[in-house]
Amino acid sequence: MQKIAFLGAGSAVFSKNIIADILSHPPLADSEIVLVDVDEHRLDTVRRMADSINTLLKTKARLSATTNRREALKGADFVLSAIGVGGKEAVHIDLEIPLRFGVRQTVGDTLGIGGIFRSLRGVPVLLEICRDMEELCPDALLINYSNPMATHVLAVTRSTPIKTVGLCHGIVHTAEIMSMLIALQQLPAAEIDAHFRKPWNSPERIAEWLRWMELGHDPDVSYTCAGINHMAVFTRFESKGVDLYPELRKALDVPHLLQIDRVRIEMSRWLGYFITETSGHCAEYLPYYLKSESEVARANLRVLDYLETIADLDVATEQLRSDLLAGKPPVATPYKRSVEYASRIINAIVTDEPYVFNGNVHNQGGKLISNLAGDSCVEVPCVANAAGVTPMFVGDIPPQVAALISSNINVQDLIVRGILENSRDYIYQAALVDPNTASTLSLPKIKELVDAMFEAHATRIPGSIQFTGRMMYPTLCSSYGALAV
Numbered sequence: 001m002q003k004i005a006f007l008g009a010g011s012a013v014f015s016k017n018i019i020a021d022i023l024s025h026p027p028l029a030d031s032e033i034v035l036v037d038v039d040e041h042r043l044d045t046v047r048r049m050a051d052s053i054n055t056l057l058k059t060k061a062r063l064s065a066t067t068n069r070r071e072a073l074k075g076a077d078f079v080l081s082a083i084g085v086g087g088k089e090a091v092h093i094d095l096e097i098p099l100r101f102g103v104r105q106t107v108g109d110t111l112g113i114g115g116i117f118r119s120l121r122g123v124p125v126l127l128e129i130c131r132d133m134e135e136l137c138p139d140a141l142l143i144n145y146s147n148p149m150a151t152h153v154l155a156v157t158r159s160t161p162i163k164t165v166g167l168c169h170g171i172v173h174t175a176e177i178m179s180m181l182i183a184l185q186q187l188p189a190a191e192i193d194a195h196f197r198k199p200w201n202s203p204e205r206i207a208e209w210l211r212w213m214e215l216g217h218d219p220d221v222s223y224t225c226a227g228i229n230h231m232a233v234f235t236r237f238e239s240k241g242v243d244l245y246p247e248l249r250k251a252l253d254v255p256h257l258l259q260i261d262r263v264r265i266e267m268s269r270w271l272g273y274f275i276t277e278t279s280g281h282c283a284e285y286l287p288y289y290l291k292s293e294s295e296v297a298r299a300n301l302r303v304l305d306y307l308e309t310i311a312d313l314d315v316a317t318e319q320l321r322s323d324l325l326a327g328k329p330p331v332a333t334p335y336k337r338s339v340e341y342a343s344r345i346i347n348a349i350v351t352d353e354p355y356v357f358n359g360n361v362h363n364q365g366g367k368l369i370s371n372l373a374g375d376s377c378v379e380v381p382c383v384a385n386a387a388g389v390t391p392m393f394v395g396d397i398p399p400q401v402a403a404l405i406s407s408n409i410n411v412q413d414l415i416v417r418g419i420l421e422n423s424r425d426y427i428y429q430a431a432l433v434d435p436n437t438a439s440t441l442s443l444p445k446i447k448e449l450v451d452a453m454f455e456a457h458a459t460r461i462p463g464s465i466q467f468t469g470r471m472m473y474p475t476l477c478s479s480y481g482a483l484a485v
Contacts, residue, residue, distance in 0.1 A: 001062075002031045002350060005072040005137075007129065008083035008146070009035040009065075010042030012049060012317045018080065019046075020053050020331045021343035022061075027351050028343065029059040034072040036065070039087075043067065045321045049330045056329050069132065076137040078346055081129065082145040085121035086460040088310045093456045094118060095304050101449045103440050104290040106280040107306040109147040110230050111408055112436050115284075116427060117453050117461075119151040119415045124462040126152050130160040141349070141388065143167060143342055149229035149360050150377040150412045151419075157362040157377070159420055165345070165382065165389045166360030171225050171232060172339045174276040177261060178237060180216030181251040182244065189256035196259045200302070201312075226369055226380045226394045229360050230277040231285055231408055233401045237274070248274065262299050263289055271400050280305055285408055287439035345384040352386035361391045369394050371402045376409045407435055424454075 004022065009015045015035070022028050035050060037043040047065035054061050066072055073079065094114035095105050108114020126146065133140055142164040144152050153166040184192070198205040221244070224236040237244045251257055252265050263279035267286070275282070280301060283289035289299050296303060320330060337343065341357045348355035359382040365374035368391050372378055381392045396402070411434050418426030431437050431446050441449065454461070 002028060002077045002346065003075055004031055004033045004078045004080065004346070005036065005076040005140075006033060006080045006082075007036045007069060007072070008081060009046050010037030010039045011082055011084070011313070012042060012046050012320050013313055014082060014145075015046050016049055016053070016320070016330055017338035017340055018342055019050050020057070020335055021337045021340055022346065023053060023057050023059045024335050024337055025343055025347040028347055029057075030061060032062040032064075034064050034066060034076075036067065036069055036072045038067060040067060042317065045317065045324070048324045049320065052324060052330050056331060056333055057335060069129065070136060073129075073132050073136045073140075076133075076140045078143060079129070079133060079137065079140050080143045080145065080342060081126060083122060083125060083129075084146065085125050086118075086457070088314070090118075090121060090457065090460055091306065091310055093453070095307060097452055097456055098437075098449060099304065101441060101445060101452075103437055103449065104296060104303045105284055105436070106290075106301060106303060107284065107309075109306065110150075110281065111148065111285050111411055112434055113431060113449060113453060115148045115151075116411075116415055116430050116434070116450075117457055119148050120419065120427070120461050121457065122146055122148075123152055123155045123416070123419050127155060127159060128462075130156055130162045133162050134160065138162075141165070143345065144360075145342075148412070148415075150409075151415050153360050154362070154375075154377040154412060155416045155419060158375070158416060163388060164361075166229065166377070166379075167341045167345075167357075168229055168360065168379070169339050169341075170230060170276045171358045171379070174234070174274070175221055175223055175225075175237070176213060176216065178234070178244075178248055178274055179218045179221055180213055181257060181260060181265075182247045183216035184212060184257060184260065185247075185251045185254055192256045192259060196300075201308075224381065224394075225276070225358060226378070226397055227275070227401065228372075228377065228405050228408060228412075229379050230281055231405050232276045232358070232379045233271070233273045233397055234275075235273065235397065259300065263301070271398070271404070273398055273401060275401070284436055286404075287435040290436050291439040345389065348384035349386060349388060354383050354385045356381060356383050358382065359389060359391065361389070364391075367393065369397055369402075371396045371399060372405060373409050373413070376413065407433070 035046050043065050050063045094108045098113040105112055105114050142162050144166040146152050149166045156164045195208055218239050220239045222238050223234050225232050225234045227233050261279050263283045268274045289295050344355045360377055360379050363374050363376045363378045368380050369378050380394050383390050411430050414426045414430035431450050
């Protein structure tokens, strides 16, 4: 029997998939799962949901819930972390204060000012978790779902011996979009145009999008994808051994299909390869799309989009609680597993049945992706089995993509240095080299914005982290040389 500690389990919609996925594997059906969250109301909802899933799937898991992290970690074999320090109030600050300075963000959870301060809140807590793990479950695998993915994984690998891998479903969903674009070449422009005139998130628009996804569904798709989280490149995209890139590139040249994913399609045309994440995400990692209202409108981007998302998740969580109290099942039976990797990885390690997936891991001095910084977090194919998680050698990725990715890695490196060395200077400098921020603000304004964010998040950044800096204004001076490659 495996003990699985699930930290940050209060995100009920996400937790539902993870818990049901785990219990759907027969070798894991009797696992001990300890749910942990600081929000007792949400924790109670998730505990009720887990009990219901356990009954529906006729499994015999030992389920418990606690606000005591150390209690959950003691003797754990696997630790899942989906913590989000600061909650929705912090997310509002991450997006709204930068907007007052003219810095537009859509999600703000990975790079940019939002990503920097999300890291400053979350990474120190994850490192505290790792220190607890060193004492209470030193051999456990830490599976990280928290964003920013790269800074969390990089900080752990730079400062603790805990084994870790970061998981994100972005690559799977991108492959689905690539297949859909190929299929949608057959639709008339008028049908595509009509779809995008429908209100955002309307039932009709959502239903049509799901129908398009099904139209492009190809169970035989296989691919190789590597880079960093939210900016990885598909170097191979096939179905039954047939290269699908020629058809995909034809689709990318269809004018009306630009509406599907404008930023990512345009960038893929420039780079020659399709990249992850959605257009809303991708625009935040580049200097081109969010620096002006006209460009935002042209690219059909939705500034502050994530605020609507978290509001919708709150509604969905309360609806789930109401349904549970009314006796409604939280999942359909027979249960179909979600696209999340976590349960499959745990099952592979327990049973020694290999499972291949894309994971976020340390680049091991360039031994995984040769033309990216060696001391960075990369997203590469990995195999899970009884030996644990083993990342695969990729070699060089296309140099134009590596160049674009490196701009993001530089920000991630400075954030982690700032946290591990208690240096406010590195945080200024992370904002200084951030593509979106740098395209919008002058140097003095960048410092003013960072200071305003520190002040607004003063109670959310752990007190043990005392950020100090020598500089009146940020400069590029540093006691470190370039990252090893």
